[in-house]
Amino acid sequence: MNKRVVDFHCDALSKLLLNGDLSFQGASNGELDVTYERLKAAGTALQVFAIYVPESMNGPIEPILESISRFHSHVLACPDMLFVRSKSDLRQCLSEGKIGAMLSLEGVDGLKGNLSLVQIMYELGVRAAGLTWNYTNWAADGVMEPRGGGLTGKGKRMVAECDRLGILVDVSHLSERAFWDVADAAERTIIASHSNAKAVLDHPRNLTDDQVKAIIALQGLLGVTFVPWFVADKASVGIDDVLRHVEHLCELGGENHIMLGSDFDGIDRYVQQLTHPGQTPLLRDALLKRYTEGQTDAFMAGNALRFLERHLPE
Numbered sequence: 517m518n519k520r521v522v523d524f525h526c527d528a529l530s531k532l533l534l535n536g537d538l539s540f541q542g543a544s545n546g547e548l549d550v551t552y553e554r555l556k557a558a559g560t561a562l563q564v565f566a567i568y569v570p571e572s573m574n575g576p577i578e579p580i581l582e583s584i585s586r587f588h589s590h591v592l593a594c595p596d597m598l599f600v601r602s603k604s605d606l607r608q609c610l611s612e613g614k615i616g617a618m619l620s621l622e623g624v625d626g627l628k629g630n631l632s633l634v635q636i637m638y639e640l641g642v643r644a645a646g647l648t649w650n651y652t653n654w655a656a657d658g659v660m661e662p663r664g665g666g667l668t669g670k671g672k673r674m675v676a677e678c679d680r681l682g683i684l685v686d687v688s689h690l691s692e693r694a695f696w697d698v699a700d701a702a703e704r705t706i707i708a709s710h711s712n713a714k715a716v717l718d719h720p721r722n723l724t725d726d727q728v729k730a731i732i733a734l735q736g737l738l739g740v741t742f743v744p745w746f747v748a749d750k751a752s753v754g755i756d757d758v759l760r761h762v763e764h765l766c767e768l769g770g771e772n773h774i775m776l777g778s779d780f781d782g783i784d785r786y787v788q789q790l791t792h793p794g795q796t797p798l799l800r801d802a803l804l805k806r807y808t809e810g811q812t813d814a815f816m817a818g819n820a821l822r823f824l825e826r827h828l829p830e
Contacts, residue, residue, distance in 0.1 A: 520561040520817040521796050524644075524739045524775055525620070525688075525710040526550045527782035530568045532586040533579060540590040549780035552594040554794040555615050561817050562600060562609065562616035562824075563793075564644065564709070565591060568782070569626060571649075577626040577633065584619065584640055591617050601641045603828045606821070620644035620686065620709065629654040629670045631677050638681045643828065644707065645678055646686035647671055647694070650721075656694040659720045666693035667701070675701045682829045687711075687731075688721070688739070688777075695727055705734045705827065710741035710777030712761040719746050728768050737823050738770055739777025740815075742787045754788045755802045762803070762815065771811065775820040 528550040532538055541552040555563055565587055569579040592599055598609045600616040609616040619642045627633040637645070647653070647667070650660035655671035657664060667675070675698055678685050685702055687695050688711045698706060708731060714722040723731075723738070731738055740761050741747075748757040765774055776799075780792060789798045796816070803812040 518813045518817070519559045519797070519800065520813075520821075521558045521793070522562045522775060522817040522820040523560065523778050523780070523793065523796075524564045524707070524737070524820060525566055525741070525777040525782075526563060526780045527566055527568050527622075528591075528780070529565050529583045529587055530570065531781050532590050533573075533583050534570065538590075541594045549792045551792075552591075552597065552615075554792050556596070557794040558796045560615050560793060561821065562606070562618060564618045564620050566620050566622040566709075566782075567642070568622040568649070574623070574625050577628070580621070580626045580637075587617070587619060599641060600824075601643060601829070603825060603830055606824055606828060610821070618643055620646070620684075622646045622686075622689070623649045623653065624655050624674065625653045631670070631673055634674065634677045634683070635681065638683055642683060644684040644686050644709065646689050646709070647674060647698075649689050656697075657691040658689045658694075659691050661691055664691045664693055666691065667697040672697065672701050676703070679703045682827070684827060687727075692724070692727070696730075699730045699734065702734065705736045706731060707737040707739065707823075708777075709737075709739045710743070710779045711739065712741055712743075712746045713764040716761050716764050717746065717748060721746055725768055728765060728770060732769050732773050735823075736773065737775050737820060738765055738773050739775050740765070741777045741779050742790045743779050743783050744785050744787055747787060752788060755790060755799055758787060758790070758799070759802060759806060763806075772814065772819055774815045775823075776816065 598614040650658040744753040
C-alpha cells in the first residue's frame with residue numbers, strides 16, 4: 517500500500533511570521549502543529565504552506581514577503597525538503613522520497629490590486645491563491661462579509677492573471693456569490709483547499725452540494741479539513757465525523773477529487789486523534805475500514821498528486 521500523504525493547507529508560516537523564536541525543525545516550544553519531524557512521521561509527499569497575514573498586520577506587502585523568507589529559512593532549510601514549483605520538482609520529490617513544500621497565498625490584500633505583483637508572486641514560487649480570507653478586500657467578498665458580494669472588476673482580472681500564469685485559484689474562503697463568479701470566470705480549474713460539506717454541517721465555510729458539483733465539473737479538488745467546527749456541531753469531534761464529509765462528497769461524485777486540507781496551525785481546537793500531521797496514519801486506518809486501499813490512497817495523496825501533475829507548470 518502506498519502510504520503517502522498530501523496536505524493542501526497549513527498555517528505554520530503565520531506562526532513563524534509572528535514568532536521568530538519558533539523552530540520548524542527539532543525541538544520547538546510546542547506551538548507548531550506542523551514540524552519537519554511530524555511531516556516525516558506521516559509519510560508526507562507534499563505539504564502546502566499558506567501565506568496568511570493576520571488581520572492586525574494585513575495590508576502592506578511586507579508581511580507576505582517576510583512569510584516567504586521564513587519559508588526559505590525555516591522550512592526549506594530542513595534536509596529532504598524540496599520546493600515544489602513545477603511538474604519536474606514534483607517528480608523529483610516523489611522519485612527521491614523527499615517532502616515537497618508548496619506555497620499558497622491566503623488573501624491577496626497585500627497586492628493592493630496591483631496585478632503586476634501577481635507575476636512577482638509566481639516568480640517567488642506561489643502556486644495557489646485564495647482571493648480573500650473571511651471578509652472583503654479589493655478582489656472579493658469572503659464568506660463572513662454580511663453583504664455577500666462577488667468579485668470586483670480587479671478580482672476578475674486577478675482570476676484571469678492566475679489562469680494565465682498557472683496559479684490555482686482557491687475558493688475556500690469566498691462568499692457564495694464570489695465562488696460562482698470565480699467558477700464562471702476560471703478558464704482552467706479551481707480548488708477548495710480546506711472546506712467541508714454544508715449538507716453534513718451547515719457552516720458558512722462549508723460548501724453546498726451545488727458548489728461541490730461545480731468543482732467536480734471543473735475537474736478541481738476538494739480539501740476535507742480537520743477544523744472541528746467545520747466537521748460537527750458537538751463538543752468532542754472525532755475521525756468518524758470527518759469521514760461523514762468524505763462519504764457525502766463521494767455520494768456527489770467526488771471520489772476522484774477528494775484530498776486533505778488540514779488547517780493545522782490555523783486552529784486552536786482539534787479533531788480527536790488529529791492534532792498534528794504525525795497522526796494522519798490514524799485517519800488512513802479509519803478510511804480503510806470503509807474504503808479500498810486504492811480509494812484511501814487517492815484521498816490521502818493520489819488525487820492531489822495526479823491533479824498537480826496536470827496543472828503545475830512544466
